[in-house]
Structure formats: structure tokens, C-alpha cells
Amino acid sequence: MRLFRNVIWLVVMLSMLSVSTAAAGTRIRCASTTSTQNSGLFEYLLPIVERETGVKVDVVAVGTGAALEIGKRGDADVLFVHAKDDELRLVEEGWFVNRHDVMYNDFVIVGPPGDPADIKGLTSAVEAFRKINSMKTSFVSRGDNSGTNRKELKIWEETGVNPKGDKWYLEVGQGMGKTLRIADEKRAYTLTDRGTWLALKEREKLDMKILAEGDIMLFNQYGVMAVNPKRQPHVKYAEAMKFINFLISEKGQKAIGGFRDSHGNQLFHPDAE
Amino acid sequence: MNEILLSFEKAFYLIISLDxxxxxxxxxxxYVSITAIIIASFTGIVLAYALSFREFPAKGFLLNVLNTFMGLPPVVVGLFLYLMLSSRGPAGFMGLLYTPSAMIVAQTILAFPIIAAMSYSSIASVRPNIKLAALGLGCTDIQASVAVLKDARYGIISSVMAGLGRVMAEVGAVLIVGGNIAGYTRVMTTTIALEYDKGNFDLAIALGIILLLICLGINSALYMFQRRTYR
Known part of the structure; x- marks a missing residue:
């Protein structure tokens, strides 16, 4: 009987707990990418969004591939990702509406300071990848269908080489931070977004360097779009639009431009029209 | 080495700061893990009890399945549940995806086979002598069953502890169905994974230490309970 009484007590205490953790107010769900979350942007930006619009945004941060899929299934109200070609295609196909450019940063090719493939100073990403391929120096790929991974595959496509399955080409299937760490350990090259690179390089003393940058191909555009309410009638379209409209407003753009990482670097440049 | 010491220091400050x-x-x-354990315990023990008092053709097969499910990969459970709970899935109308309730369901699925299978072995191992003795002493069927459960209590509580250990340490399933939403579905293990992703190794380890301390506390309580009732 004592056991029974103890269990009842537990249940009562837990139900009290559940009341205190219950959600309230207008909240929408935003599917976004790990790179945006790991940079600390959301921690900085979401309280401002809530203050200005009254909308509380829950962020589910996954790879871009998963984010697009979650959005298509209607399991999110709004998407904040960086795969512009795919975004435009999905808008065309009717899955999403009201897509806007929000901000950008760029990708850089990093590698060991010794630069065995001799790509230093190249401004053509395709040229750099070609050299890495011809020297067969190790290259670590995200291999997770993320925005960064898609960008990388696009550059390989331009070079006309298909490195998949080659011994020097390592698909790790992990996030950007882990991928950089693996590249550092393996003395390999990799493609990374500048934000994650800046954050990790200083904190973890990576023995790597930016070796190629500045190609227009390496431009990394972030966009926001709402799930089409005609396809998914249950989504919170009005609230999603409040969020989108704030992000592209002068105030929202200023807030994004004002974000600094813990080392004082500006990671994102607002560019909504 | 220094990093690890730093983590302990950080864990200590995190605890006393009551952030x-x-x-x-x-x-x-x-909340998530204990609720899941309570549901899994009730259902698991009832199943274990029913299994040990009945003989039927598919029993061996059922036990085999239960034992296999003890090793269910959490990511698979998470993905399966995601497809079920997704708004386009069969249970989408319930709106459970990315809520603490979805996480409870996931952890219940993970803990249930462990509690059921382990409780079954402890009930089955005491059954013959105790039940016969009780019946021989003139007990009714129900009284005899209570005697069996009482005797198997030690093993049953161990099974609950094992289930709790599994769900408290689990990250793959709750990450997928909970979404690791800050302030809503973010639990200890998903926070640790996130801090690792962010490169905050010392904070990740510090959180791990706190998680272990909590589990130690819960297990000590269960252990005392086990000791006390076993006498």
C-alpha cells in the first residue's frame, strides 16, 4: 500500500509540473538550420521578435534537407533556411509562399596551413576543387544534404568530377562544427560557412586556414518563407507573416546587422529588399 | 586533463547558481522521463505478470520480440514516431509533434520492453514455489499472485531502474520528436548534444555531470526503497 501511495504522490507532483511547463500565447514553429542556431543568432533575435510582434517563435534546428521536408509536411509554419535554388523551386511547386531574402554570409574553403593542394589565394571555388581532386588530398564533406553540403556538391558538379566513393573524399554526415573538427584532425580541406569557421577557429584553436574565398559561387543567401496555407490549412499563416514581415522590415534588418558573436565578429549581413 | 577539471568546476557553479x-x-x-517510466512500469509489469501466469502458443515468440525490442535504436523510434505524429501522418490530428507529450510517448516505447522483459524474468523465476506454497496454504488465486509479485519486487524495481537509466540517457528519439526547442522541449541530453555542436565542450561535460548526479539521486532513492521493502 505504501508503494501505491508513493506513486500517487509522484503523479500529483508531476501533473503540477506539467501545468507549469504548458505553453501559452501565440507561438509559431520555425524550421531552420543548425548553422543559424549554433551561431547564437536566434538567442539574440527571437526575444526582439517577440517584443516587437508578440509572436513567440519555436525554432527546430535541423539540416536544410530535413527543414525543407518538415516544412513540406506542414510540421512547421515558417522556414528560415539557406538553399535559395531549392527554396525557389519549392515556392514554384506551391509548397511555400512569400519567400524573401533576409541576410547573407559566405562560404570559404579551409584547409591545413601547409596547403598541399596549393589552392591558396584562388578566387575560383571550382578551380580550387579541381586542384584538390587532382592532388587527391583529403577533403571532408558534410554528406548530410545540408545547405552547405548542397553548395559543395554544386561546386563538384561544375568541376565535372564526381568524388563520391574516392578514398580521399570523406563524407562524415555531421554538422558543420563536427565536420571542421574532423577536417582539422585529418589535415583535410573542407567547405564551411564563415560564421561557424570564425566561431570555432578561435575557440578550439583549429590548425587550419582560409585558403580560398571571394567567389560569387560561395555566396550564402538566407531566406525566409511561409508554409502555403492552401496546402496545409492548419498552419499559423498570419503569425508566420508577422515574423517574416518583421525580419524584412528596417527594424528587423537592423537587428540582424547588429548581431555579433562572442568574439565581436559580424556573422550575417542583412540584404532584404 | 585541465579541460575536464574545468568542466567539474563549471558544473559546480552551474548547480549553485540555480540558473x-x-x-x-x-x-x-x-517530467518527461518519470512520466514515461510510470506509464511503462504500469503497462510493462501488468504484461509481465499476465505472461507468467498464462501459457499460449505464441508466448515464446512474444518474449523474443520483447527481448529484441530492449535494444530498439532510439533514432529509429524517433523517426517512426515522427512519421506517425507528423501532420500528414496517421496520428497527426493530435498535434503532438514537437511537444513534451511526444517525447513521453517516445521514451515510454523505449522503456516498456525493458521493464516488461526484466519483470517477466523475475516474476517467472519465483513463480513455481511461491505460488504453489501460497495455494497450498489456502490462499485464493489473487492472494497467491500478490505473494508472487511481492517476492519478485526486488527484480521488478531493478527493471524500473534499468528503464529509467535508458530514458534519462537517451537523446536520439527526443531530439527528433521534441525538436530541441529552447524553453519548451529542450532536455538535458539534447542540450548536451547542442552544446557539443556549438563547441562548448566544458559546458557539455558539466551538464553531463549534473545529469549523472540527478540519476544517482533517483537511483539511490529507488535502491533505499528496494532495500526497505525487501526485508
Missing amino acids: RDLMGIISLSL
């Missing part, structure tokens, strides 16, 4: 976000994360972890 509000951290307390929210800890109480959500406890």
Missing part, C-alpha cells in the same frame, strides 16, 4: 534556464531543462527532463 533559471537550466532548472527549466532539468525539470522538463525529469
Whole structure:
């Protein structure tokens, strides 16, 4: 009987707990990418969004591939990702509406300071990848269908080489931070977004360097779009639009431009029209 | 080495600072895992009990399945549940995806086979002598069953502890169905994974230490309970 009484007590205490953790107010769900979350942007930006619009945004941060899929299934109200070609295609196909450019940063090719493939100073990403391929120096790929991974595959496509399955080409299937760490350990090259690179390089003393940058191909555009309410009638379209409209407003753009990482670097440049 | 010492220091400061976000994360972890364990315990023990008092053709097969499911990969459970709970899935109308309730369901699925299978072995191992003795002494069927459960209590509580260990440490399933939403579905293990992703190794280890301390506390309580009732 004592056991029974103890269990009842537990249940009562837990139900009290559940009341205190219950959600309230207008909240929408935003599917976004790990790179945006790991940079600390959301921690900085979401309280401002809530203050200005009254909308509380829950962020589910996954790879871009998963984010697009979650959005298509209607399991999110709004998407904040960086795969512009795919975004435009999905808008065309009717899955999403009201897509806007929000901000950008760029990708850089990093590698060991010794630069065995001799790509230093190249401004053509395709040229750099070609050299890495011809020297067969190790290259670590995200291999997770993320925005960064898609960008990388696009550059390989331009070079006309298909490195998949080659011994020097390592698909790790992990996030950007882990991928950089693996590249550092393996003395390999990799493609990374500048934000994650800046954050990790200083904190973890990576023995790597930016070796190629500045190609227009390496431009990394972030966009926001709402799930089409005609396809998914249950989504919170009005609230999603409040969020989108704030992000592209002068105030929202200023807030994004004002974000600094813990080392004082500006990671994102607002560019909504 | 220095990094690890630093983590212990950080864990200590985190605990004494009673950080509000951290307390929210800890109480959500406890709420999700303990609720899941209570549901899995009730259903699991009832199943174990029913199995040990009945003989039927598919029993061996059923036990085999239960034992196999003890090793269910959490990511698979998470993905399966995601497809079920997704708004386009068969249970989408319930709106459970990315809520603490979805996490409870996931952890219940993970803990249930462990509690059922382990409880079954402890009930089955005491059954013949105790039940016969009780019946021989003139007990009714129900009284005899209670005697069996009482005798198997030690093993049953161990099974609950094993289930709790599994769900408290689990990250793959709750990450997928909970979404690791800050302040809503973020629990200890998903926070640790996130801090690792962010490169905050010392904070990740510090959180791990706190998680272990919490589990130690819960297990000590269960152990005392086990000792006390076993006498």
C-alpha cells in the first residue's frame, strides 16, 4: 500500500509540473538550420521578435534537407533556411509562399596551413576543387544534404568530377562544427560557412586556414518563407507573416546587422529588399 | 586533463547558481522521463505478470520480440514516431509533434520492453514455489499472485531502474520528436548534444555531470526503497 501511495504522490507532483511547463500565447514553429542556431543568432533575435510582434517563435534546428521536408509536411509554419535554388523551386511547386531574402554570409574553403593542394589565394571555388581532386588530398564533406553540403556538391558538379566513393573524399554526415573538427584532425580541406569557421577557429584553436574565398559561387543567401496555407490549412499563416514581415522590415534588418558573436565578429549581413 | 577539471568546476557553479534556464531543462527532463517510466512500469509489469501466469502458443515468440525490442535504436523510434505524429501522418490530428507529450510517448516505447522483459524474468523465476506454497496454504488465486509479485519486487524495481537509466540517457528519439526547442522541449541530453555542436565542450561535460548526479539521486532513492521493502 505504501508503494501505491508513493506513486500517487509522484503523479500529483508531476501533473503540477506539467501545468507549469504548458505553453501559452501565440507561438509559431520555425524550421531552420543548425548553422543559424549554433551561431547564437536566434538567442539574440527571437526575444526582439517577440517584443516587437508578440509572436513567440519555436525554432527546430535541423539540416536544410530535413527543414525543407518538415516544412513540406506542414510540421512547421515558417522556414528560415539557406538553399535559395531549392527554396525557389519549392515556392514554384506551391509548397511555400512569400519567400524573401533576409541576410547573407559566405562560404570559404579551409584547409591545413601547409596547403598541399596549393589552392591558396584562388578566387575560383571550382578551380580550387579541381586542384584538390587532382592532388587527391583529403577533403571532408558534410554528406548530410545540408545547405552547405548542397553548395559543395554544386561546386563538384561544375568541376565535372564526381568524388563520391574516392578514398580521399570523406563524407562524415555531421554538422558543420563536427565536420571542421574532423577536417582539422585529418589535415583535410573542407567547405564551411564563415560564421561557424570564425566561431570555432578561435575557440578550439583549429590548425587550419582560409585558403580560398571571394567567389560569387560561395555566396550564402538566407531566406525566409511561409508554409502555403492552401496546402496545409492548419498552419499559423498570419503569425508566420508577422515574423517574416518583421525580419524584412528596417527594424528587423537592423537587428540582424547588429548581431555579433562572442568574439565581436559580424556573422550575417542583412540584404532584404 | 585541465579541460575536464574545468568542466567539474563549471558544473559546480552551474548547480549553485540555480540558473533559471537550466532548472527549466532539468525539470522538463525529469517530467518527461518519470512520466514515461510510470506509464511503462504500469503497462510493462501488468504484461509481465499476465505472461507468467498464462501459457499460449505464441508466448515464446512474444518474449523474443520483447527481448529484441530492449535494444530498439532510439533514432529509429524517433523517426517512426515522427512519421506517425507528423501532420500528414496517421496520428497527426493530435498535434503532438514537437511537444513534451511526444517525447513521453517516445521514451515510454523505449522503456516498456525493458521493464516488461526484466519483470517477466523475475516474476517467472519465483513463480513455481511461491505460488504453489501460497495455494497450498489456502490462499485464493489473487492472494497467491500478490505473494508472487511481492517476492519478485526486488527484480521488478531493478527493471524500473534499468528503464529509467535508458530514458534519462537517451537523446536520439527526443531530439527528433521534441525538436530541441529552447524553453519548451529542450532536455538535458539534447542540450548536451547542442552544446557539443556549438563547441562548448566544458559546458557539455558539466551538464553531463549534473545529469549523472540527478540519476544517482533517483537511483539511490529507488535502491533505499528496494532495500526497505525487501526485508
